[in-house]
Amino acid sequence: MRRFEFQEAGSAKFWEVWTQGHELLVRFGRLGTAGQTKSKAFADAAAAAQERVLLIREKSAKGYAEVTVPAGTGPGVPVAAAAVPA
Numbered sequence: 001m002r003r004f005e006f007q008e009a010g011s012a013k014f015w016e017v018w019t020q021g022h023e024l025l026v027r028f029g030r031l032g033t034a035g036q037t038k039s040k041a042f043a044d045a046a047a048a049a050q051e052r053v054l055l056i057r058e059k060s061a062k063g064y065a066e067v068t069v070p071a072g073t074g075p076g077v078p079v080a081a082a083a084v085p086a
Contacts, residue, residue, distance in 0.1 A: 002056065004064035005031065015059055017052050024048040026055070 001018040012031040019025070022042050029035025042048040060066075 001069060003067050003069050004056075004059050005067050006062070006064045007031070008063070013064075015064055017055055019045065019048045019052055021045055022048050024051050024055075 001016055003014060003016045006013045006015075014027075014029060014031055014035065016027040016035075017025070022045050023039050024042060025037060025039045027035050027037040040048075040051070042051065
């Protein structure tokens with residue numbers, strides 16, 4: 001799983017992306033919340049991985065910065081507000 005965060009005046013959001021086989025999953029929301037998860041199925045794992053790369057480029061271009069995922073968290077596990085830098 002890769003995690004990206006965007007913090008700017010009045011905005012504090014996260015976006016995570018990972019693949020499971022031929023499925024691409026994203027989780028997003030406000031920092032300190034569980035957010036919401038969406039998934040999309042592809043014909044094969046390579047197509048899901050390719051879409052993941054494209055989405056990461058898109059989010060990076062919008063100002064999201066990749067952050068290290070704290071130990072003990074992962075897909076579907078919310079990052080506690082205390083673990084998120086202010």
